Each structure stands twice: as C-alpha cells, then as structure tokens.
Amino acid sequence: MADKQPDSGSDDGSDDAVVGNLNKFAVVPPGYTGMPKKGHLIFDACFECGNLGRVDCITEFEYDLFIRPDTCNPRFRVWFNFTVENVKADQRVIFNIVNFSKTKSLYREGMSPLVKSSSRPKWQRIPSKNVYYYRCPDHRKNYVMSFPFAFDKEGDTYQFAYCYPYSYTRMQTYLAAVEKRKLDYFNRELLCLSVQQRKLDLLTISAPENLEPDVKQRVVFVTARVHPGETPASYVCQGLIDFLLSQHPIARVLRDHVVFKIVPMLNPDGVYLGNYRCSLMGFDLNRHWHEPSPWAHPTLHANKHLLMDMNDSNKMDVDFYVDIHAHSTLMNGFMYGNVYDDPVRYEKQAVFPRLMCANAEDFSMMNTSFNRDAVKAGTGRRFLGGILDENSLCYTLEVSFFCYTMTGGSTLVPYDEEGYMRLGRNLAKTFMDYYKLTSLIQPKPTVLPFNHSSQRRERSSKSRSSEVRPQSETRHHHQSNRADVVYENHSLSAQSMNNMATQFRLQHRDLHRTDRR
Numbered sequence: 001m002a003d004k005q006p007d008s009g010s011d012d013g014s015d016d017a018v019v020g021n022l023n024k025f026a027v028v029p030p031g032y033t034g035m036p037k038k039g040h041l042i043f044d045a046c047f048e049c050g051n052l053g054r055v056d057c058i059t060e061f062e063y064d065l066f067i068r069p070d071t072c073n074p075r076f077r078v079w080f081n082f083t084v085e086n087v088k089a090d091q092r093v094i095f096n097i098v099n100f101s102k103t104k105s106l107y108r109e110g111m112s113p114l115v116k117s118s119s120r121p122k123w124q125r126i127p128s129k130n131v132y133y134y135r136c137p138d139h140r141k142n143y144v145m146s147f148p149f150a151f152d153k154e155g156d157t158y159q160f161a162y163c164y165p166y167s168y169t170r171m172q173t174y175l176a177a178v179e180k181r182k183l184d185y186f187n188r189e190l191l192c193l194s195v196q197q198r199k200l201d202l203l204t205i206s207a208p209e210n211l212e213p214d215v216k217q218r219v220v221f222v223t224a225r226v227h228p229g230e231t232p233a234s235y236v237c238q239g240l241i242d243f244l245l246s247q248h249p250i251a252r253v254l255r256d257h258v259v260f261k262i263v264p265m266l267n268p269d270g271v272y273l274g275n276y277r278c279s280l281m282g283f284d285l286n287r288h289w290h291e292p293s294p295w296a297h298p299t300l301h302a303n304k305h306l307l308m309d310m311n312d313s314n315k316m317d318v319d320f321y322v323d324i325h326a327h328s329t330l331m332n333g334f335m336y337g338n339v340y341d342d343p344v345r346y347e348k349q350a351v352f353p354r355l356m357c358a359n360a361e362d363f364s365m366m367n368t369s370f371n372r373d374a375v376k377a378g379t380g381r382r383f384l385g386g387i388l389d390e391n392s393l394c395y396t397l398e399v400s401f402f403c404y405t406m407t408g409g410s411t412l413v414p415y416d417e418e419g420y421m422r423l424g425r426n427l428a429k430t431f432m433d434y435y436k437l438t439s440l441i442q443p444k445p446t447v448l449p450f451n452h453s454s455q456r457r458e459r460s461s462k463s464r465s466s467e468v469r470p471q472s473e474t475r476h477h478h479q480s481n482r483a484d485v486v487y488e489n490h491s492l493s494a495q496s497m498n499n500m501a502t503q504f505r506l507q508h509r510d511l512h513r514t515d516r517r
C-alpha cells in the first residue's frame with residue numbers, strides 16, 4: 001500500500017489502518033480464492049492482552065507485522081502478543097514487526113521475543129543471534145524488529161509476545177484462590193470500578209490486631225501495572241504478596257508490625273485491552289496524579305484519595321509508597337527516588353535502595369537515581385513524594401524487561417517469571433531490614449552461653465513441660481524459635497544506615513540524572 005504521509009519519526013502513528021486487533025486473519029497469496037490451505041498462516045490477537053493490528057504478506061516467506069497502538073493514543077506501540085496457526089511442518093518464515101515507537105530498545109542488547117506453542121506451553125526466548133532491531137526507511141523511519149522462525153509441528157498453535165503476559169483474568173483467579181484460604185491476616189476489598197467496570201482490588205496484609213481502631217498503623221503502600229504492558233511488574237508484585245502471606249519467619253514478623261496495602265493492577269482496562277502504556281481512553285495514568293478525574297481516571301482517583309485519607313489520619317503513618325514498573329532500555333532491578341532541599345531527607349532515601357542491593361543480586365545501585373524532573377511531576381513517586389508526610393519514602397521500583405547482571409559480573413542472566421517473583425520476595429525482606437534499622441522492629445535478646453549442668457537442667461525441664469504441652473503449642477514454640485533465629489540473623493547495624501547515607505552524599509553530590517518514569 002502506498003505511503004503518502006511524510007516521514008514523522010517513531011512517535012507518530014505508523015498507519016491509519018491499524019485500529020483494532022486481528023481476528024483469525026488468514027494471509028493468502030494475492031489473487032487466491034477459497035479456503036486457506038495448510039501453510040496459509042492465520043494470525044489472531046483478538047483475546048485478552050492480545051495486540052497485533054495488521055499483517056502484510058511480502059512474500060510467501062516474509063511478513064510485515066504492525067503493532068496496534070494503544071487505544072485512543074497512537075504514540076505508544078511496543079507491546080505485542082499474538083498467535084499463529086495453520087502452519088506446515090518445517091515451514092520457515094521471517095517476521096518483521098515494523099512500527100515500534102521506541103528509539104532505544106533492549107533488542108539491541110540481546111533481548112528477543114518470547115514464544116510458546118500448544119504442545120510446549122512454557123515460554124522460551126527466540127535465540128538472540130537471530131533477532132535484528134534497526135531503523136527502516138521503508139517504514140517511515142520507524143524501528144523494525146526482524147526474526148526468522150521455523151514452525152516444526154503442524155497441529156500446533158504458536159504464540160509470540162514481547163514479554164511474559166500477565167492478564168487481568170490471571171490476577172483475579174490468583175486473588176480468588178488466596179481468598180479461599182481464609183487467612184485472618186489477608187483482606188481483599190473493592191476500591192472502585194474502572195471505566196469498563198473492572199475491579200480495582202485493594203489488598204490488606206497484616207496481623208488482625210494491627211487493624212483495631214485504637215492501634216496506630218505503620219503502612220507500606222504498593223501499586224503495580226499503572227502501565228499495562230509492563231507485565232514484569234505483576235510478577236514482582238505477586239512475589240511480594242506470596243512472601244507476605246507465607247509462614248516465612250520474616251513474613252510473620254512483618255505482619256506483626258506493619259500494615260501492607262497493595263493495589264496489584266492499577267490500570268485493569270489497559271491490561272485487558274493489550275495496551276502498552278495507556279488506559280482505555282488513551283491516558284498515561286502515571287502523568288495524572290495531580291488532578292485525576294473520577295470519570296476519566298477512576299482507578300487513579302480512588303487510589304489517590306485513599307492515600308490522602310491515610311496521610312491525614314492520626315491513626316496511620318504512611319512509611320512507604322512503592323510503584324512497580326518494568327523498563328524497556330535498562331537492565332537489572334533499580335529504583336528512582338526524589339530530590340529534596342533538606343539534605344537529611346535527601347540522603348535518607350538512599351538507605352532503602354542500598355539495603356535492597358544487599359538483598360537482591362539483580363538490583364543495581366548504578367542504575368538507581370534521584371531527580372525532580374518537571375516532566376515527571378505527574379507520576380506517583382513525584383506527586384506523593386511532595387505531598388505525603390516528610391517521613392514517607394516514595395520510590396519507583398523498576399525491573400528490566402530482559403535481564404540482569406550480578407554484582408561484579410558481566411554475564412547476562414535473562415529474567416523469567418520466577419526471577420521477577422524473587423525480586424518481589426527480596427523487596428519484602430528489605431522492608432524488614434529497614435524497619436530493624438529504624439528500631440520499629442526490635443531484635444530479640446541474645447541468649448547468653450550456659451554451662452553443661454544448667455543445660456542438663458533446662459533439658460530436663462523441657463522434657464517435663466513437653467509432657468503436658470499440647471502438640472499445636474509445641475509446634476508454635478518451635479516456629480517462634482526459628483523465627484527469632486532468622487530474624488536475628490537478618491539484620492544490619494544503625495551504623496550501616498549512616499554509612500549508606502554518607503556514601504550516597506559523596507556519590508550524588510553533583511549528580512542529577514534523569515529517569516524514564
């Protein structure tokens with residue numbers, strides 16, 4: 001098809017015809033009539049989280065694929081997720097995804113698309129040596145990602161995706177399964193409905209006694225998936241939730257002292273529709289925290305007002321706000337924080353990322369940065385960092401769409417679902433470290449050494465008491481001892497906190513780096 005519009009760069013819509021997802025679209029040779037034959041590929045993206053807007057047949061071996069832009073916003077074209085069926089065994093093709101809106105991409109660093117099939121349901125990465133990312137003059141100078149593929153099983157349906165999908169339905173199924181466990185320290189409630197009437201879930205994880213009316217709550221507030229195509233954020237968030245709900249000693253201590261409020265999917269409509277960055281109405285919600293509309297941005301509006309109510313309450317201290325994202329151009333996990341004129345408050349922010357770095361081998365302090373770029377003023381981190389109590393710490397937690405390098409190493413380790421969830425677990429452990437440093441959670445007293453005679457007397461006493469102690473109480477006693485041991489070992493000194501702040505001041509004295517959130 002002739003292209004009569006002037007070159008406009010990769011920020012503009014690539015083609016007016018790309019307006020919806022393909023629905024069982026069969027690509028047949030020009031002039032062919034009749035039912036598709038084997039080898040006439042059938043493309044489909046008309047399913048939850050799907051995205052593929054158009055396919056052009058270049059030859060019988062090569063196809064140009066067009067990402068459908070976000071609904072009501074042609075600027076963003078990154079996420080893709082589609083299936084191919086009606087293949088022949090050993091059929092070889094070249095796919096060109098021709099209208100990416102991003103200049104920079106991890107495809108230049110070795111990232112590759114994911115693929116699975118009906119007979120092999122585990123996602124795998126296409127070998128990176130076969131993936132090419134380049135600016136193409138034939139497609140309005142948009143960026144093109146090309147890769148060859150060989151279909152090897154005739155009856156299979158193949159699915160290709162930008163990253164590991166995590167759908168709205170998957171989250172609802174997961175939360176329903178958690179609810180069925182009837183845990184007394186887990187509560188799920190409806191915060192509001194989206195424009196398309198999907199649920200905005202609010203999770204509360206804490207010991208029941210922390211929620212009594214006369215108890216002051218220390219709150220950690222976490223959100224994820226404000227940008228719907230950033231699917232790793234959901235895996236990180238689920239890893240955090242799974243850990244906090246577990247019987248791990250650290251999780252039990254955290255629940256005893258802290259109230260976790262979690263909104264696991266802040267943009268459910270965008271997720272369901274297969275958008276990359278925007279809501280149903282084309283809004284980047286992470287630029288509208290200042291004045292969210294109750295009709296255009298209902299999920300953001302409800303979230304903001306809940307946080308403001310918490311901040312105004314004399315029964316709650318919002319200690320943390322953490323917004324989980326995924327990053328399309330950098331590796332590892334890392335954080336963005338705020339810049340303050342008060343040097344003490346500014347330096348205090350460096351402590352939590354450094355603790356995170358100590359817990360997670362994939363977390364990078366080099367990529368972690370702090371800024372007050374005016375372009376980011378509408379983000380959750382920036383807005384809440386300027387309006388919440390001065391003791392509140394607000395961060396964006398980023399994780400790469402692709403991979404990480406371990407501290408001191410150069411080997412690239414691609415993320416998978418488990419790797420993302422592990423980062424969520426390490427986030428929870430870092431809250432433990434921070435609260436111990438700030439003395440909210442007090443270490444258990446250390447038992448002094450004792451001589452053999454006292455040890456024998458204690459053993460004898462334990463033996464007699466175990467004869468009358470119920471089995472459940474004995475089990476709880478052993479679990480408590482184990483919790484104390486792990487809790488005692490999982491610690492840093494207050495001096496470490498001061499050292500971290502000092503290092504931060506020296507490293508960032510004249511450094512004002514910009515972030516991408």
